[in-house]
Structure formats: structure tokens, C-alpha cells
Amino acid sequence: MAEQRIPPTPTNFAIWFQYYAGSHNDLRNAIDLLIDHNRPFDVRTNQDLFETYIAPQVSAVVVETSERLQALMGAAKEFLATAIADNHSQMQAISQVADQGKAGVDPKTLVAQLMNELARAATRATRLEAGFEEKTRELDVIRDSLSKSEARARTDTLTGLANRRALDEFLRKAQTMAEWGEPLSVLLLDVDHFKTFNDNFGHGVGDQVLRLMAKVLGEKVRPQDLPARYGGEELIAVLPDADLAACTEIAERIRRAIGECTITRRSTGEVLPNITVSIGVAQYRPGETTADLIERCDRALYLAKGGGRNRVVTENEVDRAEAAG
Structure with a gap:
């Protein structure tokens, strides 16, 4: 830490x-x-490392889940203790029946006693088994609750x-994979004239537009x-293992x-003017920060806006425009 000039804070x-534990x-x-x-x-880099890889995501759901798990484990321990005690009692009872057999007790009586012990054991x-099935169902509910909580924490x-x-x-x-040679590209999408659209039709309709844009974006990108x-009316897509040409092709599909x-206004049934988007595209360059990548993507988006909107612009076009003065 001293070599990297990292402040000796708890985080x-x-x-x-x-890092040194290697876990x-x-x-x-x-x-x-x-x-x-x-x-x-x-400071920013250290904070990002902590929040991404170290910090526990504590929430009311997590606390509640912890309490439920403690109760569930307590119940499971009781079930196991009962099973062990019952098994011990059963072995003693069967042993007693066996001893009586050696002592010459009537076999009919021994069979009746043995059948009785087996029935009690069953x-x-x-x-x-019913108790464990119930606790298993409770565990499934807890697992589902944790999954939904995590999904909500990561979803707009x-x-x-x-x-x-x-x-x-x-x-x-x-970025880690891209440093080892895999291409990585990003596209940044912004709704054209969104403020005017909001002013004319209201924020409720604006939200409807954003949800529609999000739906199209989700459908047109690849599963990986x-x-x-990204913020406001800007949406973004990160495309691992996609070079600039592949990302540009996907961006064009999204734009079209x-x-x-x-878009139909829900309250009146009115069909609204078509929405268009401008999209900037950039590819990761080894050694740069992800902020640098997005900044170049944003410059391409800005050029698309300035060039008439409703178009896709790549970082290459930005470089040519800047070189031309």
C-alpha cells in the first residue's frame, strides 16, 4: 500500500x-x-474497488433474511437432534426385543412388539420428513427473496x-477481458428533442417513450x-467481444x-409523432479507463446530434471531424 501511495484507511x-489473501x-x-x-x-479508484468487490450490500431485506436463516437453522438442528434421539430409542427398543428372544419369550409377542416399534419409527x-419439506420450502422462499432483492438493487x-x-x-x-485482447465496444443512445417532447406531451408520456426505447434496446442487443x-434520457449498451464495426451494425438496427x-398516448389514444434517436459508438483502447471510453462515445453522440440527429456516428468520424478542424 505504501508503494502505491494508498492511504491506510479501513476500507x-x-x-x-x-488482494494478498488471494481469495x-x-x-x-x-x-x-x-x-x-x-x-x-x-480516492475514486479505491472507492470503486471497495464498492465493487468488498462492500457488503446491507439492506432491510438482508437483515430480515439473516434472521429467517438463523431461525431456519435452529429448527433444522432441532429436527436432527430429534432424529438422533428417536433413532437411539428405536435401537434400544429393538435390542430389548432381541434380548427377549434369547430369553425364550413367545415369538408372537416378540413379533407384535417389533411391529409396534417399526410402526412408531415409521x-x-x-x-x-414433513418437517424438513416445510423448512426446504421456507429456504426456497428465502433464496427467491434474496434473488429479487439483488435484482432490484441492480435495476433502474x-x-x-x-x-x-x-x-x-x-x-x-x-475491461479486464478487453485487456487480454478481446474487443469491447459501447454505444450511447439519446432521444432526439426529448425536452420538447416532454414539454408538449408531459413527463408521463416521456416516461412511456423511455420505456419503449429501453425495450427496443434490450431486444436488439445480444444476450451477452x-x-x-446511463442517465436522464440517455441509454447505453456495453458489448463485450464486439469491435467497432459490429457495434455500429447493432446501433443501426436499434436506430431503425x-x-x-x-407511440400512442394512453389517456387519449392519440398517435404521437415518431421518435428518433442519435447514437455514438466507440471501441475500448487497452490501457484507457472506462470513463475515457464513454467520453469518446459521448463525443460521437454529440457529433450525431450536431449533424442532424437520427443517425449513428462512430469515434472514427469524430477523429476525422477534429482533424479537419
Whole structure:
């Protein structure tokens, strides 16, 4: 930590303890890449590492789930203790029947006693099995609750797409793979004249437009890609293993599909003017930050807006425009 000039704070100690413990491969890879590219461990970088790889996501759901798990484990221990005690009692009873057999007790009596013990054992086993089935169902409910809680924490409530937290995590992992040679591209999408649209038809209709844009974006990207809400009316998609040409092709499909959408005002049934989008596309360059990648994507988007909107512009066109003065 001293060599990298990292302040000795509790969160930073937690990061580097996990790094040297070697128990978190994603964290180790991320730090190794930062060191290899001489990236400074500034306040933002340290905070991002902590929030992405170390910080527990504590919420009311997590606390409640912990309490439910404690109760469930207590019940399971009681069931097991009961099963062990019942099994011990059954073995003693059968042993007593066997001793009576050696003593010459009437076989009919022994058979009756043995049948009685077996019936009691079967009853206990059925009751125990029913109890475990009930606790298994409770465990399934807890697992489902945790999954839904995690999904909500990573989802934008308006569009249903990934939120910034999920986007940042995905980008960091995609960046790690890109440093090893896999292409990585990003497209940034913005609704044309969205403010005017909101002013004319109201924010409710504006939200309807954003949800429609999000739906089209989610349908047109590939399963391995991450569509997300970047902020305001801007949507973004991260495309691992896609070069600039592949990303541009997907962006064009998105632009055309949105242009063909028909939006109807729910309150009146009025068909609204067609919506168009401008899209900027950029490909990751080894050694840069993800912020640099998105910034170049944003410059391409800005050029698309300035060039008449309803178009896709790549970082190459930005470079040519800047070179031309």
C-alpha cells in the first residue's frame, strides 16, 4: 500500500487484505491491471474497488433474511437432534426385543412388539420428513427473496434496464477481458428533442417513450451484452467481444427499429409523432479507463446530434471531424 501511495484507511486495508489473501480473483485481476498500466490508486479508484468487490450490500431485506436463516437453522438442528434421539430409542427398543428372544419369550409377542416399534419409527420418520419439506420450502422462499432483492438493487425502476451500479460492475469485468485482447465496444443512445417532447406531451408520456426505447434496446442487443440506463434520457449498451464495426451494425438496427415504433398516448389514444434517436459508438483502447471510453462515445453522440440527429456516428468520424478542424 505504501508503494502505491494508498492511504491506510479501513476500507483500503480491506481491499488489500483480500488482494494478498488471494481469495478474490476478480479483485486481484483488477488491481494487477491497474498496476500494470501505472494507474494511480486515487480516492475514486479505491472507492470503486471497495464498492465493487468488498462492500457488503446491507439492506432491510438482508437483515430480515439473516434472521429467517438463523431461525431456519435452529429448527433444522432441532429436527436432527430429534432424529438422533428417536433413532437411539428405536435401537434400544429393538435390542430389548432381541434380548427377549434369547430369553425364550413367545415369538408372537416378540413379533407384535417389533411391529409396534417399526410402526412408531415409521410415524416419526414421516413427521420428520414433513418437517424438513416445510423448512426446504421456507429456504426456497428465502433464496427467491434474496434473488429479487439483488435484482432490484441492480435495476433502474423506470426502464427495467441495469442501473449505474450494475453498469459499472459489468464494465470493469469487461475491461479486464478487453485487456487480454478481446474487443469491447459501447454505444450511447439519446432521444432526439426529448425536452420538447416532454414539454408538449408531459413527463408521463416521456416516461412511456423511455420505456419503449429501453425495450427496443434490450431486444436488439445480444444476450451477452448489457443494456443500461446511463442517465436522464440517455441509454447505453456495453458489448463485450464486439469491435467497432459490429457495434455500429447493432446501433443501426436499434436506430431503425426505434424510428419504426408507433407511440400512442394512453389517456387519449392519440398517435404521437415518431421518435428518433442519435447514437455514438466507440471501441475500448487497452490501457484507457472506462470513463475515457464513454467520453469518446459521448463525443460521437454529440457529433450525431450536431449533424442532424437520427443517425449513428462512430469515434472514427469524430477523429476525422477534429482533424479537419
